[in-house]
Amino acid sequence: MIETLLRTPGAALRYLVEHDAFAVVDPIAAAMTRVSEERYTFTDAEVADARVAKAKIGNPLNALYRRALSYDLNKVRLLRELFSATISNAAEEHARNPPRPIVKLLDRMIELAADNYQPVSEELWRRNQATGYFGPLTKNGEANKKVDD
Numbered sequence: 001m002i003e004t005l006l007r008t009p010g011a012a013l014r015y016l017v018e019h020d021a022f023a024v025v026d027p028i029a030a031a032m033t034r035v036s037e038e039r040y041t042f043t044d045a046e047v048a049d050a051r052v053a054k055a056k057i058g059n060p061l062n063a064l065y066r067r068a069l070s071y072d073l074n075k076v077r078l079l080r081e082l083f084s085a086t087i088s089n090a091a092e093e094h095a096r097n098p099p100r101p102i103v104k105l106l107d108r109m110i111e112l113a114a115d116n117y118q119p120v121s122e123e124l125w126r127r128n129q130a131t132g133y134f135g136p137l138t139k140n141g142e143a144n145k146k147v148d149d
Helices: 002-007 009-018 026-035 044-055 060-069 075-088 090-095 101-114 122-130
Strands: none
Touching (some): 026 044, 026 060, 044 060, 075 090, 075 101
């Protein structure tokens, strides 16, 4: 599951929202407002309504964003905003009882990353790159350093 989330921003966003990973709508509304560069202020009520409508609409947050701004929601930027807000309040997040599901997911990702040692040979590095988790190899054999904004 974590591998899919890391590989596909759309799937990650869908999973996190559908499974209440953030537990409340406020961070989502605020993050969507930041992604829109303050062109529209999304409200908690709009996000809550969109989440309720998820059975009828395939991608309720994108539908809400498109209705408000006439273009698609940048899922990568939204995920960055949501994770940044969570990480910036790490002490507060870990003090919650029970912790929000997103914190559990981040903790699991940290555990996996801590056990992911650097490859000891170029061959192992190439095999790691071939998995697709780290971006495609370019013609000269180096990892693509593309960053979505």
